[in-house]
Amino acid sequence: MRLGVIFRPDFPPHELRRIATEAEAAGVDELWLWEDCFQQGGVAQVAVALAATERLGVGIGLIPAPLRNVTAAAMEFATLESSFPGRTRVAVGHGVQSWMRQAGAAVESPLTLLREYVTALRALLAGEEVTTEGRYVRLSQVRLEFPSARPYPILIGGTGPKTLRLAGEIADGVLLDSRYTSDTVTDALRHVAEGRAAANAPSRSFSTTLFLACAPGADADRRLAEEARRQDVPPTGVFGVGGDVGQIAAGLAPYLAAGVDAVALQPLDRGVADLVGAAGRVRAALP
Template structure:
């Protein structure tokens, strides 16, 4: 079983180093750092973490081929593979159209552009099974002059069925954001459908169950931390994902009104249990039970994402000292 943490790139360097070292001590296998625009630079953060950790694998989740050319993404990945001693993981996706618009960047043909970026990145980074050539917009001498010592695994971040199927055809792994976590069964099937189309073995693709979690010694504080996350992002979720939890966009109207009129704390208090089910929170026993249900659906990699808890350090400790051992105690 593989366990990973996902954190946002709004964390300061000292906090992130502390979290990475805690995660490594607790036995987590991977740490992924987001690269959202106008926050801290994930490649720089991961460079620091490379020097401050020894075993845990380090991933950027995600880079996009619109704000940075895939050749430069591959350069970064190859260098990070060297700096980490072969522990680097590269996440690619189309990125948020809204975030890219903040920088005045358009996002045409997201599925095609992401597929091209994945193929190009894997070709440049040493993959031995790349199907197809570099996109035509590459020149004839397109190759890394300092290639990585070992191929860099390339993951696709996505939620839509078409993006997940593309990941199954082309990528080493996929980071499907799951709202609710139980959407994993459908997401996994979509990835494997793409793998089957490309005549790839399911064993070739890492498919983490990527969900939001919030844990703390105080279950109510943990609940409110997740509620705040859902109050802010919930109304923007794809309707077909919300239906998995018995929800519709209209259900968030009072939450959105409170957010706009009274602020995030007021909005969070209007998030009900159905909305909270979009992530995982509650007692350690309840978190473990939701995780076990994902294993029963076929998950071999559980990926715990923000908010993690009202205190991220405490949350990583609770996950590492209570949740992971409880999961390990019951054979899969």
């Protein structure tokens, strides 16, 4: 499995370089970032983290499809891949609809847009010439001059059953946010499996990444319970991981058993540096 940490978009942007270098030094596999509207730009964050490190994988999840033209997004990701080959993973979603309306980017059928967007994005990054007249994605003989030199993994992130099934059907992986418990993650992955089965794609390489709330150190149970209430997490199963290194490592087990193969630990507060150190020690203790 891969173990990563998350730099939340509400953290001060100037701290990103330091956290990225600390994550690499700690030995974690990945640093994940995400783009919430009106906070930090996801592509810019990825570029900063990649430039500050030598081997660290950097994931961006989510990029909201309504907010970014697919051709422009493909150019950005292809440029990052050319400069830092094999180090980036991208997850695309349909965005928080209230934010999409604020930004003047909302669409009537977010799921249709997501299907068209991911299909076109994959083809563009593969160097194909793309002409399509979809409901939302319309391209005429578009081909990148500098496409990805390798198959570029595109994940879909979301929570609804239809979005999760779409991820299984057309994406290279799924990204699950931190609201899942050890029980509900199993339900989510069942929807993903249904999408894979419907597409007859069980042999296609597929990754399952989970953002997981983490409270290292003392008083972890109380802090996780407060976070669960804040996010209105269903009271079934175990929410998040916390405590000392052994407790965090043991807490990962039910998520891995459910089918998760990559975990990004999400800090509950500004103490991301403490979480990075704990994650590095957990990573060293795992196979």
